[in-house]
Amino acid sequence: MSNRASPQAPPQGVRGHTEAPKREPHVGCDGCLARHLSVCASLPQEETRDLEAAAGKLRLPAGATLAREGAPRREVYTVTSGMLRQVRVLADGRRLVAGFLQAGDFIGLTGSTLHRHTIEAISDTALCAFPLQGMRALCERHPELGAGVLDHAFHALDASETNQMALARMTPLERLAGFLLDMARRQHQRGGEEDRVELPMTRADIGDHLGLTVETVSRSFTRLRREDFVHFDDPHHIELRAPDRLRALVQSTG
């Protein structure tokens, strides 16, 4: 066996309690913080009426489960705030975190009628929900929307292959450095500070994303800190001290 099976997350929620996801009517795309990042951006401002009509707003507390691997899909989502993880689990508990979803990210990049991941909120999260049916109709009426979905699929594919390279051929330190740079870039796009990364997920989540154990993730953080690549007191708020030196660590092909 290559890796210890992570202890399964509790079947529901975290911190003992599980609030049910809260549904609210959609309030309009105009003030949406994620609009410029999401598939919705492929539609001009004036043509969001159709979207708004179909959309529902959804709030998930940290630890809540949005969807289970293998369960039927009824909706697609756009994340407006917070963070979620997409998880696949083997029968014996070995876990892969396929990705972390943030504002603007799209949930529903599959042709399957079933969910391909279990999707869990890491922090308190808000989403826009669109029924699958309505989505199909919307895409026919607004081809740009379909193009937007395709574009997100292409990006997801590229990210997935980049992570394959990390998993297949890079050292723990390189994987973690690459991960931090990627998260920093994405959070900077979303208005975060350039050299700060928020990591609300646990070290186990990061490990299951990078193909490492918790211990190796922790040790790699310690090494990055000791050599002054990063600084942190709280393990969930990382300051990148030398992004360029970090980039040199990852030495990609560009």
Next chain:
Amino acid sequence: MSNRASPQAPPQGVRGHTEAPKREPHVGCDGCLARHLSVCASLPQEETRDLEAAAGKLRLPAGATLAREGAPRREVYTVTSGMLRQVRVLADGRRLVAGFLQAGDFIGLTGSTLHRHTIEAISDTALCAFPLQGMRALCERHPELGAGVLDHAFHALDASETNQMALARMTPLERLAGFLLDMARRQHQRGGEEDRVELPMTRADIGDHLGLTVETVSRSFTRLRREDFVHFDDPHHIELRAPDRLRALVQSTG
């Protein structure tokens, strides 16, 4: 360093000589062996005129390079016969084989104006080529075609994440077993025998796909053979002796 850098393939071709790719006029989709598998299948038989008009036929000898990572993209392709590999390389030579392409597979699943992979023919290969421009026009005229591309992107994404799970959390034996089963399934869809797999690629290619060294791939084959999961004399023609026992090895979530 996690892995030895594979010696770079010769810049052009293999076996000393490199024939230039041969271009021929497209002869029509009717007799195409890959039609039912490819994006072209999303168009009804009668509406292939447009496709045929735009298409060119391309033949590559084994070892030839179709595209280089980072080079500008001008066309998309559908594979009609043979096999190719999609490769990404780091500056120091560490290599990832992102996938093996066979009849019906689509080349061009990216929104980038540049190629995301170096693409090399493993065996003699035939492709249909469509200029990028024409493709856009075709997709607007036939929305089903765009949907077909989206569907291929979804499948590629799923395959990529399945491989991520293998790379992150599975043993060499499990990775190889999963790989053989996947190749067998795909070749069976294409009319191959159910329990035979053709592996024209080298052990190094398989290693760079599964995140292993040549030696470990070879040893894993030997183990599978010793325990009668597979049988082979020629390392490129594998007979699966007990697909069900192999599947049990891979114990997925379904």
Next chain:
DNA sequence: CGCCCGCTTGAGCTCGCTCAACAACAGTGG
């Protein structure tokens, strides 16, 4: 207050990598 969870650190071991050798084979050139 006590328990549990998450993070970190240490000690030791194992599995897959590194290094090395060899056989089989194909292509090359004398």
Next chain:
DNA sequence: CCACTGTTGTTGAGCGAGCTCAAGCGGGCG
């Protein structure tokens, strides 16, 4: 025709990076 060379696949021996096991610390929550 055969010696020579380079490539591919296989196997062995040994090593070290990352995993396993174990312990401790701090914070949050009941």
